[in-house]
Amino acid sequence: MGRTLAEKVWDDHVVRRAEGEPDLLYIDLHLLHEVTSPQAFDGLRLAGRTVRRTDLTIATEDHNTPTLDIDKPIADPVSKVQLETLRRNAAEFGVRIHSLGDVEQGVVHVVGPQLGLTQPGTTVVCGDSHTSTHGAFGALAFGIGTSQVEHVLATQTLPLAPFRTMAITVEGELPEGVTAKDLILAIITRIGTGGGQGYVLEYRGSAIRGLSMEARMTICNMSIEAGARAGMIAPDRTTFDYLQGRPHAPQGADWDAAVAYWETLVTDEDAVFDAEVVIDASELTPFVTWGTNPGQGAPLGASVPDPASFEDPQERVAAENALKYMGLQAGTPLREVKVDAVFVGSCTNGRIEDLRAAAAVLDGRQVADGVRMLVVPGSVRVALQAVEEGLDKVFTAAGAEWRHAGCSMCLGMNPDQLAPGERCASTSNRNFEGRQGKGGRTHLVSPQVAAATAVLGRLAAPVDLSSNVAVEV
Amino acid sequence: MEKFTTHTGRAVPLRRSNVDTDQIIPAHWLKKVTRSGFEGGLFEAWRKDPEFILNQPERSGATVLVTGPEFGTGSSREHAVWALQNYGFQAVISSRFADIFRGNSLKNGLLTVVLPAETVERILALTEADPSAEVTVDLEAREVRAEGIAASFELDENVRWRLLNGLDDISITLQNADDITVFEQTRPTFKPRTLPVL
Ligand code: SF4
Numbered sequence: 166m167g168r169t170l171a172e173k174v175w176d177d178h179v180v181r182r183a184e185g186e187p188d189l190l191y192i193d194l195h196l197l198h199e200v201t202s203p204q205a206f207d208g209l210r211l212a213g214r215t216v217r218r219t220d221l222t223i224a225t226e227d228h229n230t231p232t233l234d235i236d237k238p239i240a241d242p243v244s245k246v247q248l249e250t251l252r253r254n255a256a257e258f259g260v261r262i263h264s265l266g267d268v269e270q271g272v273v274h275v276v277g278p279q280l281g282l283t284q285p286g287t288t289v290v291c292g293d294s295h296t297s298t299h300g301a302f303g304a305l306a307f308g309i310g311t312s313q314v315e316h317v318l319a320t321q322t323l324p325l326a327p328f329r330t331m332a333i334t335v336e337g338e339l340p341e342g343v344t345a346k347d348l349i350l351a352i353i354t355r356i357g358t359g360g361g362q363g364y365v366l367e368y369r370g371s372a373i374r375g376l377s378m379e380a381r382m383t384i385c386n387m388s389i390e391a392g393a394r395a396g397m398i399a400p401d402r403t404t405f406d407y408l409q410g411r412p413h414a415p416q417g418a419d420w421d422a423a424v425a426y427w428e429t430l431v432t433d434e435d436a437v438f439d440a441e442v443v444i445d446a447s448e449l450t451p452f453v454t455w456g457t458n459p460g461q462g463a464p465l466g467a468s469v470p471d472p473a474s475f476e477d478p479q480e481r482v483a484a485e486n487a488l489k490y491m492g493l494q495a496g497t498p499l500r501e502v503k504v505d506a507v508f509v510g511s512c513t514n515g516r517i518e519d520l521r522a523a524a525a526v527l528d529g530r531q532v533a534d535g536v537r538m539l540v541v542p543g544s545v546r547v548a549l550q551a552v553e554e555g556l557d558k559v560f561t562a563a564g565a566e567w568r569h570a571g572c573s574m575c576l577g578m579n580p581d582q583l584a585p586g587e588r589c590a591s592t593s594n595r596n597f598e599g600r601q602g603k604g605g606r607t608h609l610v611s612p613q614v615a616a617a618t619a620v621l622g623r624l625a626a627p628v629d630l631s632s633n634v635a636v637e638v
Numbered sequence: 639m640e641k642f643t644t645h646t647g648r649a650v651p652l653r654r655s656n657v658d659t660d661q662i663i664p665a666h667w668l669k670k671v672t673r674s675g676f677e678g679g680l681f682e683a684w685r686k687d688p689e690f691i692l693n694q695p696e697r698s699g700a701t702v703l704v705t706g707p708e709f710g711t712g713s714s715r716e717h718a719v720w721a722l723q724n725y726g727f728q729a730v731i732s733s734r735f736a737d738i739f740r741g742n743s744l745k746n747g748l749l750t751v752v753l754p755a756e757t758v759e760r761i762l763a764l765t766e767a768d769p770s771a772e773v774t775v776d777l778e779a780r781e782v783r784a785e786g787i788a789a790s791f792e793l794d795e796n797v798r799w800r801l802l803n804g805l806d807d808i809s810i811t812l813q814n815a816d817d818i819t820v821f822e823q824t825r826p827t828f829k830p831r832t833l834p835v836l
Pocket of ligand 1: 227228272273274293295511512513571572575576593594
């Protein structure tokens with residue numbers, strides 16, 4: 166019987182398989198950041214172990230880094246200690262690191278792909294759930310906990326429980342103004358935050374094949390929000406073109422050998438998935454979340470749902486809690502929901518294409534009075550590219566704040582946070598209670614919707630901006 | 639890791655679904671570089687409410703958390719497991735756990751027990767009605783017991799063996815270090831390396 170993409174990559178990395186034991190898998194690339202690694206390095210030190218493969222390991226600083234005044238000492242002493250700990254550990258164990266101020270610094274899931282380190286058919290791990298991002302290249306990529314970080318540092322392997330496979334087939338074409346973000350939000354709402362549990366998702370179909378690498382990363386990034394182990398997309402010409410010429414992409418004869426291998430990384434025609442979901446792309450519209458988990462979403466044209474409309478009692482209670490936390494009334498059209506802040510950035514939507522999309526909407530327009538808009542590039546490289554294209558000028562001319570690269574308001578570990586009760590349209594991936602700051606309220610949106618929302622001061626799509634005047638609601 | 643064989647304790651019934659790791663331990667606590675001292679951050683936002691179940695005096699000293707489905711969704715932060723353990727929890731019972739959280743818990747000896755939703759409901763009801771009710775999580779017999787309830791649960795045999803013996807994964811893997819070396823010799827040359835490109 167044929168095999169799926171995920172099974173092929175898995176099989177190619179089995180170091181040891183024995184009855185009654187989980188498979189021991191080899192890890193091709195281990196990404197580190199400051200938050201989930203200190204206790205792992207401590208563990209190594211305590212046991213007198215070393216990093217087995219420093220040449221397959223790389224660290225960057227992202228979660229704690231400030232996005233203003235980066236040339237000054239870090240104001241928060243606790244963040245400072247954590248960043249210094251990573252620097253010390255990297256030096257002691259011989260791991261390459263890109264610290265704040267370095268041209269390769271940025272959000273770990275933006276940095277790996279742009280360096281060309283994330284490649285088809287590799288296994289990629291990081292102590293970070295959004296490692297699923299790298300699956301966009303046909304890599305088997307998943308987030309791990311700190312104990313596993315230590316395990317990979319020490320052995321370059323992981324014992325892993327078997328997975329199931331789910332095909333998410335998206336056929337047709339995404340309508341004008343509908344993006345990868347809308348698609349993945351719609352998928353999560355459809356299958357639920359636990360719908361992908363135990364599965365590696367493979368996104369396939371004509372709509373997926375038509376997407377850029379950046380859009381594919383947006384989709385795979387949020388696989389974890391459906392509870393999945395990982396998300397993957399088969400590599401193709403788009404993938405190879407993105408990789409070719411990047412600093413760590415193979416060269417010469419190695420490139421040819423690599424492409425020959427990568428071309429085999431497709432699900433066989435006769436392979437069988439354990440589950441399948443089919444989605445018609447042409448039916449999608451801009452999608453936003455109204456609740457406090459990424460599965461609580463609806464089309465922008467819809468209204469805040471009535472909790473009573475949920476059949477499942479757990480979902481009903483969850484919706485009641487969510488509306489209370491979010492300060493929303495059932496039945497309110499989503500387009501009437503006013504925001505205080507807009508955040509464009511994160512490993513979901515902080516790449517150059519996302520900034521271009523947001524800038525295109527903002528160009529010649531103004532951020533609404535009373536709305537604060539933060540634009541945080543996913544990496545220094547993205548920032549440099551944006552500056553070269555003049556996007557930073559578009560943002561600042563519109564009244565948005567152009568910041569330095571990092572995770573920033575995606576999780577508010579640095580000073581970029583919402584105040585209690587503040588409402589934000591955010592291009593990030595999690596709308597959990599307090600995620601963007603204590604008491605903050607998050608609506609997940611695409612970069613286009615974020616920009617249109619900033620202009621009108623309420624949830625909106627670019628089509629609502631026929632003129633620069635706020636449409637009456 | 640400490641061995642886990644069997645544990646009996648009073649419970650905290652937390653009747654919520656989708657308890658994400660940002661609720662279990664908010665991000666600002668993640669700046670700590672140790673594995674201990676997270677108890678103060680456990681459910682920090684909810685604990686501000688005096689009515690919150692964890693704040694009820696009769697729940698103090700409880701060691702078993704009983705909760706709704708999709709517990710531990712979200713971030714991969716192992717700090718969520720440490721926070722639960724630092725606070726004193728030894729076992730968590732739910733009908734569904736997020737994968738990464740579950741993996742993290744079992745690596746630290748926090749036993750996450752999956753039971754059918756109806757059984758979880760019964761334990762919730764029992765422990766809500768009677769704060770002094772004891773719940774036993776018996777890993778040897780793979781069974782959860784409480785007044786009027788005896789429910790067996792599944793757990794991967796290998797994981798169970800590691801927990802019962804308090805074994806650490808890294809030492810087990812290193813016993814097979816030769817397999818790793820052999821595998822490394824067959825890795826294609828085109829595989830990426832992180833060494834700086836000059
Ligand atoms: S941008 Fe957000 S989701 Fe991505 S790694 Fe940073 S904190 Fe995590």
